[in-house]
Amino acid sequence: MTRFVVRRLISMVLVLFAISVLTFLIFQVIPNGDPAQRMAGRLSTPETVAAIRRTWGFDQPIWQQYLTTMKKIFSGEVISYTQQVNVLDQIKQDLPATLSLAIGAGIIWLVLGVLFGLLSAIRAGRFTDRALTVLALVGVSTPVFLLGAVALYFLAFRVQLFPNGGYVPLTSDPPQWLYHMILPWLVLSVLFIGIYSRVLRSNLLDTMNEDYVRTARAKGISERRVLLRHVLRNSLIPIVSLWSLDFAAVIGGGAILTESVFNLHGVGQYAAESIAQLDVPPVMVVVMFGAFFVVVLSAVTDVIFALLDPRIRLT
Amino acid sequence: MSDVASSSSLAMSGGRKPLLDVEDLRVAFRTEEGVVQAVDGVSFHLDAGEVLAIVGESGCGKSVTGMTLMGLTRSPNARFGGRATFDGRDLLAASDDELRRVRGAQIAMVFQDPMTALNPVLRVGPQLVEQIRAHGDLGRDEALERARALLERVGIPRPEERLRAYPHELSGGMRQRVMIAMALSCDPRVLIADEPTTALDVTIQAQILEEVRRLRAETNAGVILITHDLGVVADVADRVAVMYAGQIVEQGTLDELFYDPQHPYTWGLLGSIARVDRPRPPRLPAIAGTPPSLADPPHGCRFRPRCPHAFERCGELPPLEARAGHPDRCWLTPEQKRTKRRVGGQIGLAHGDEEVAA
């Protein structure tokens, strides 16, 4: 266990380091990407640009600039180029929306994905299964921003059942928060429900053919118990780990499209806007923040996996 | 035991109802390759306290026969025919619910592959307890104590520890014992043991067979022992049914089968163990050729394509009837059989060239 933690910590630091370098470099090699020029505006004199360059340290060697940026990130005083506000404050402000989205949608897609997958497997080959299969495939084939836009148009604009996007903090008005989140939750969930129900369905069908399920039946325990305790339980193990990885990706800015379509002002949307303006510091922070979640949660996933399946050893 | 055993398998033993009576059992599976007739008109009976061995090459339908008796082959793609009467009721016609009460309690099965037969993510204890509690009004602790006693009974050292172990922490032999303990847990009246000793080393094999023998002696259960291994058969069986391509080709007492075998396939099986130098081949020896596809079995006698003694009549399927004391499926006359089965002074299946001498 100690070995596992140490190994994971080392590889996490390495991955995060590499990601920060990569991100920094991507924005350094852009030919039109001189931030001083953009900050000074189009009608600036070369002197102003040079001054900006000096105060922000753009005239220093790349590695020096990288170190400065990283130091600022870890001391919590990194400032964005365009808005010139503290990036960490901005992320802190945007995080509740992203968390609301991720947690709510995560629960919905897990529950519905499992439910549909179970239904599909139990009725395998019959109408219910086929209908669910088609729905799932339509779900995974529809871009989330298209689905979101269509849903907004019909359910918020035409019928006015839901608000037209935006985020209301849970702390200020819980019912409004819920009201604003329902549509984004559902829209973000569709893709995952499609994936999870398909994965679970085929896991279930495979597991039903396992020898130990036959053994369970031979014991004369109820069919319900066979299904829940032997088939479903074993089939859910991979789903659980899948879920925690996807959840991590969504928190780490992966729900960029959903956040943009519904204008939730989450972390992902912040990243998208920063990238569009070639604003390196926020992008660095969001990317590292996202990668951090992915790396940590994938380690956690391995632990969960080992807990659920005793055959697996943590190394 | 011999009075039971010597009675012809077609007649009921002394008018008493047998424990389990299987009549014309048929099992077909719909598959991609067509309909597979895995079991094709199998009849046998089993009395209390008796060990019936079913032997035959891989894929001849032994496991399917056993599992069908417990309703474990039921699926939308399976079709069944015939009757299997146990306790006055037909197991094939029984509802899932009725069958569930019989399974594990009255009829129990030890499966072929102990490595995959236990749920890998549950501890051994709960897997045993679950069956015990399904059929008896026991509390969790009582059931656990019973499970411990069972493990002890099948010769597992430190049973308390094993109850808390996961299957992958146990060796193959240990897992097989756990499976046997599980099968014995509700004192079944019929035990179906599907190759309980294959994949185990010889000493463990012997111990497991000893368990089977003890069970029969202690509880008077009937045992159906499915195996490849004629050595095992000679050790514990009272009666033997030889299966080939979904059918029983010969059935009789142990002595009848070993000393007066009627079917060329049986000769082939025996030919391999007759040699004293290799007492117990792990698998059935190669009889030249391969078993036929059950999706498209040969016309007439199923063994004909591999039989060196085949003649015109074999184009017609021989019925299973007693021609020389016990039933078999071969058109040869008892006299012909007596001469043809001798190969080099022992019983065996002649190869093409040896046959001339016969």
Place this chain on the structure above:
Amino acid sequence: MATVDSTVRAGAPAARGADAGPAQPAGIGPYRLALRRLRRNKVALAFGALFLLIVVLCLCAPLYAAHVAHTGPNDNHVTETVKVGGVAKDVVSPTGQPIGPTWHGRFLLGADQNGRDIAVRLLYGGRNSLEVGGIATLVTMTLATIVGIVAGFFRGFVDGVLARMLDLIWAYPVVLLGIALGTSLALGGITIGPIALHGNSLLVPAFIIGVVYIPYVAKPIRGQVLGLREQEFVDAARVGGAGPLRIMWSEILPNVSSTLVVFVPLMIANAILLEAALSYLGAGVQPPNPSWGTMISDGIRLIPSAMHLTFVPGAMLVLAVLGINVFGDGVRDALDPRAKVRLEEHAEEASR
């Protein structure tokens, strides 16, 4: 799909027996069987045909543009009129409202706010989307196969380095990586040695998408190779004096080929979806070039007044992706009824 399911269960014991043996050296056997299964799966075939139809239509874009619509994909007709049923109508009304579907040769599916023919743009856009999807899939499959086989075959240090690189791409938030690369390259283009890519070249998003998906394919391949390299036929080849390159090419590659085949449709679908997502965020195909993604994102703000701008390319995109997805599902079932490869798991992550 019903037939496949029933064979899954019916064929299970037989399949189990086959699993126990060593993986078969490549032969036509499994593929012929798969083809037979696929041929029976009418639903999958129908959807595959749908995808093919869309591909062919998009390839015919120049023909349609020249002979039916008489306009190119980027030609503006804002100030022109078009005759519909004898009545001349503005292509774009003075208030900026583009014309809807005319159901005639010109502006069959209407115009956008720049007076461009939607039908023409749809076909050209489809060409771009499919091209990006196709090239991206090619990039992913080639690199992932090489990385997966090399890492699994040599293990040790090589594996360690490659695995870290895969982890890096894996942990990098996929969409963010896509937009970061896309935005930066779109602005400046990139010069790698002799190859100079213009910022609005299709190869830019195609290459980005291709790289982003490498771990999803390389990781399962690597796992499979780890098992394969221990098998007898590999030892046999080694004893026979075959070098590592030769073994990888003629022993290992054929044995992972069915996994690769299964990934191809899935990757095409995901690449098309990711292209749309990147284009929506302005980091994919660059204007004025059309792609389904850019067309949708151009149209979204105008849904209330001109929903055909969004729905036409949207429907086309969904149909194409659905077609290839259903077909791919059928291919997977056909190749591997017990579904040894689990691939949906992460591959679709990016399309959020």
